[in-house]
Amino acid sequence: MSNETNNLGEYIAKLQELTRLGDIGWFKATPAAYAAIRDTASGRKRMTILRATRTPAAPVDKRPPDTAALLRRALSSPAQSEGGEALRRAYFLFLVEGLGGPSKQTEMMIDTREKPELYEAFERLFEAAKSSVDAQSARILKELVG
Numbered sequence: 001m002s003n004e005t006n007n008l009g010e011y012i013a014k015l016q017e018l019t020r021l022g023d024i025g026w027f028k029a030t031p032a033a034y035a036a037i038r039d040t041a042s043g044r045k046r047m048t049i050l051r052a053t054r055t056p057a058a059p060v061d062k063r064p065p066d067t068a069a070l071l072r073r074a075l076s077s078p079a080q081s082e083g084g085e086a087l088r089r090a091y092f093l094f095l096v097e098g099l100g101g102p103s104k105q106t107e108m109m110i111d112t113r114e115k116p117e118l119y120e121a122f123e124r125l126f127e128a129a130k131s132s133v134d135a136q137s138a139r140i141l142k143e144l145v146g
Helices: 003-020 067-076 116-145
Strands: 027-030 033-040 043-053 090-098 105-111
Touching (some): 027 116
């Protein structure tokens, strides 16, 4: 793992820790993504972490594929590597957008398909963001029931 990748892993771990301490408030952006807005020295930023699911490649066949059969196979069996071991079916995308101008501008994006060594760090951050949103939901529901 390169020094730059080590640094990225450390920064991701720090984001997870700040989330755990309640210093970063996440909200659910989509069913599979969480986002948070932070003020930084260079302006307001929105960070988003998205967990996406990989689907296995369709088999090569001369007949048109049966979409329903492909979906059943994708959902029922894990993707396999050449050695037969199950591959991860999910990956993470982490985006940071600047919010200072008239439109959002993507400042960085990390995709764990390109940096698989960061998969576990992003998995921990995603779970921390999810826990943060769940805790916030519980506080709101508690207020509603008095």
